[in-house]
Amino acid sequence: xxxxxxxxxxxxxxxxxxxxxxxxxxxxxxxxxxxxxxxxxxxxxxxxxxxxxxxxxxxxxxxxxxxxxxxxxxxxxxxxxxxxxxxxxxxxxxxxxxxxxxxxxxxxxxxxxxxxxxxxxxxxxxxxxxxxxxxxxxxxxxxxxxxxxxxxxxxxxxxxxxxxxxxxxxxxxxxxxxxxxxxxxxxxxxxxxxxxxxxxxxxxxxxxxxxxxxxxxxxxxxxxxxxxxxxxxxxxxxxxxxxxxxxxxxxxxxxxxxxxxxxxxxxxxxxxxxxxxxxxxxxxxxxxxxxxxxxxxxxxxxxxxxxxxxxxxxxxxxxxxxxxxxxxxxxxx
Amino acid sequence: xxxxxxxxxxxxxxxxxxxxxxxxxxxxxxxxxxxxxxxxxxxxxxxxxxxxxxxxxxxxxxxxxxxxxxxxxxxxxxxxxxxxxxxxxxxxxxxxxxxxxxxxxxxxxxxxxxxxxxxxxxxxxxxxxxxxxxxxxxxxxxxxxxxxxxxxxxxxxxxxxxxxxxxxxxxxxxxxxxxxxxxxxxxxxxxxxxxxxxxxxxxxxxxxxxxxxxxxxxxxxxxxxxxxxxxxxxxxxxxxxxxxxxxxxxxxxxxxxxxxxxxxxxxxxxxxxxxxxxxxxxxxxxxxxxxxxxxxxxxxxxxxxxxxxxxxxxxxxxxxxxxxxxxxxxxxx
DNA sequence: CATCGTTTTGCAACCGGTAGCAAAGTGCGG
DNA sequence: CCGCACTTTGCTACCGGTTGCAAAACGATG
Numbered sequence: 239x240x241x242x243x244x245x246x247x248x249x250x251x252x253x254x255x256x257x258x259x260x261x262x263x264x265x266x267x268x269x270x271x272x273x274x275x276x277x278x279x280x281x282x283x284x285x286x287x288x289x290x291x292x293x294x295x296x297x298x299x300x301x302x303x304x305x306x307x308x309x310x311x312x313x314x315x316x317x318x319x320x321x322x323x324x325x326x327x328x329x330x331x332x333x334x335x336x337x338x339x340x341x342x343x344x345x346x347x348x349x350x351x352x353x354x355x356x357x358x359x360x361x362x363x364x365x366x367x368x369x370x371x372x373x374x375x376x377x378x379x380x381x382x383x384x385x386x387x388x389x390x391x392x393x394x395x396x397x398x399x400x401x402x403x404x405x406x407x408x409x410x411x412x413x414x415x416x417x418x419x420x421x422x423x424x425x426x427x428x429x430x431x432x433x434x435x436x437x438x439x440x441x442x443x444x445x446x447x448x449x450x451x452x453x454x455x456x457x458x459x460x461x462x463x464x465x466x467x468x469x470x471x472x473x474x475x476x477x478x479x480x481x482x483x484x485x486x487x488x489x490x491x492x493x494x495x496x497x498x499x500x501x502x503x504x505x506x507x508x509x510x511x512x513x514x515x516x517x518x519x520x521x522x523x524x525x526x527x528x529x530x531x532x533x534x535x536x537x538x539x540x541x542x543x544x545x546x547x548x549x550x551x552x553x554x555x556x557x558x559x560x561x562x563x564x565x566x567x568x569x570x571x
Numbered sequence: 572x573x574x575x576x577x578x579x580x581x582x583x584x585x586x587x588x589x590x591x592x593x594x595x596x597x598x599x600x601x602x603x604x605x606x607x608x609x610x611x612x613x614x615x616x617x618x619x620x621x622x623x624x625x626x627x628x629x630x631x632x633x634x635x636x637x638x639x640x641x642x643x644x645x646x647x648x649x650x651x652x653x654x655x656x657x658x659x660x661x662x663x664x665x666x667x668x669x670x671x672x673x674x675x676x677x678x679x680x681x682x683x684x685x686x687x688x689x690x691x692x693x694x695x696x697x698x699x700x701x702x703x704x705x706x707x708x709x710x711x712x713x714x715x716x717x718x719x720x721x722x723x724x725x726x727x728x729x730x731x732x733x734x735x736x737x738x739x740x741x742x743x744x745x746x747x748x749x750x751x752x753x754x755x756x757x758x759x760x761x762x763x764x765x766x767x768x769x770x771x772x773x774x775x776x777x778x779x780x781x782x783x784x785x786x787x788x789x790x791x792x793x794x795x796x797x798x799x800x801x802x803x804x805x806x807x808x809x810x811x812x813x814x815x816x817x818x819x820x821x822x823x824x825x826x827x828x829x830x831x832x833x834x835x836x837x838x839x840x841x842x843x844x845x846x847x848x849x850x851x852x853x854x855x856x857x858x859x860x861x862x863x864x865x866x867x868x869x870x871x872x873x874x875x876x877x878x879x880x881x882x883x884x885x886x887x888x889x890x891x892x893x894x895x896x897x898x899x900x901x902x903x904x
Numbered sequence: 905c906a907t908c909g910t911t912t913t914g915c916a917a918c919c920g921g922t923a924g925c926a927a928a929g930t931g932c933g934g
Numbered sequence: 935c936c937g938c939a940c941t942t943t944g945c946t947a948c949c950g951g952t953t954g955c956a957a958a959a960c961g962a963t964g
Binding site: 243244287289290291292293294296297302304307312313315317318319321322325326329330334335336337338339341343344351352354355356357380381464496499500503504505523524527528529530 | 576577620622623624625626627629630635637640645646648650651652654655658659662663667668669670671672674676677684685687688689690713714797829832833836837838856857860861862863
């Protein structure tokens, strides 16, 4: 009475004078149905405001067109464009994204189990990694939804990842820094994860070791948070005499780089890039503003997302892929 | 064989030597079931990796514990903390959020219909509004999921909104500006929506009209985008002689304010706050950094979200509510 | 040990669709 | 006007749970 319950296929069938199976067919692209009865059905459906219940459909088709997106790092403003591009690309494929917030109350495992119960078609880890939880992965039911990692190299065998090529990008950055005359580089790292073994840090450090025998000091922020970056820089500057300091700091991403610039300038009065040059990674829009004017390596976000979606739609083989991005040179180096 | 299909309640029932209805009861809090058989069932369920299929459950219970979150403004970095707080609060209630990207390919109406087909329990419009689409709302089926508006006043009758109180916040800001000696204020507005009739702009302008008979010029950015803000400021400064310019600019949110600061400083060489003072709105973390050091009005995000969730869980009456925030005075005024 | 109230369990029906097959309808050649 | 192939429609069964009621088991009481 007060809540007019939704019209069902049976209601439409009655109104259109056909069986409910014919109604389903009218809403199934490519189904075998006479043109005149499809029109009749759609007309009645519109009149009754009928739209197929996707829950019921999913129950039999075993596909929900839902993808879970796991995010654990809301302090990093680059997550916003990632979410934007990802949701738009999914929606273009008639899919939708369930955004799951990973934090101390809700870990990766709970999130995957939860997503699994909701029968999502896939789980995408966005710029996050399992760390030591990787081991627990084996406790997951064998029938869990397929996992993918976006914008971070996968540390877990058999889990495909789409990321920006660390080797190529670091080569471009190092070439630029070397050409600019920098000789005392430092590296600021984010969360410690197993992936560092393959990641940006190692490629960066290997270059300087080979090229000049330099051991690059690591400033460990511990997380991709500008406050953590500030803290790590503070610690380094306080315990390092001016003469021995690095002349350029490569930051694992833009969020760190921005924290570093802020702290270097306003807390230590350093000029960027004269006293300390800074390089970021991601290509966050914020870093492009005149205040920061940060040299950064832009990740090919659109292509990465397109590649990932091709995988999960089965249009392309699911395996880890590294794509090249683009070095954007600005005033911070 | 290759894909071990999920265990169902019937499988667990067989293993535990009970009927499938007993299995359901073991997973239903407060159901009538003997303790020993509950344990037996849970034990077998664990062994088989069984977890109830939420799709099937939702089909009969008519509740999905899914909420659609509609976002149309990914350029505004304040959306990230909003999403963080919102998803966390939902997850604490065993709910999950479907993030829907509103853009030129996918408008509000399509999003609501889509969410409706997925049987979401509610739709939350985050800091967005219908504008002229409000009219089309009547074309929605009467049985659509309940709509809520977060962080924006609702322009549509009967749709509850939880927002930051514009009257109180603007009074605090105006009092501060007046006390600081500013007398020639300007106002930068974002998207034109019907809600402006009730919103920040009118409260701001009304004060200056009453207090000093001043008509406040409006700099219309058209959207909450720092580039649009830059453009609007540029247009204003270029056509206004220095002597006639405003001495303080109230921006409808922090994203605009940041664009304004950037442009004023780096493009026009203006000092903030000496040549032009700036006030923002939201309390975005980014605005707190030394580079911007923006005076802003912090929205009570946690409380707003808690209030909204109380409404949609039916714990509190669903009606529009305005909550007070807090003026944070920094160096930009 | 019969009786009665209470807890626990089983069952038929249903939620709203889809798969796959069988029956009915249609058009065309001979 | 019949037979055949092809299109269209209807139907049974099922997806994996939940609802609400009836039957069974339990346990205390007289």
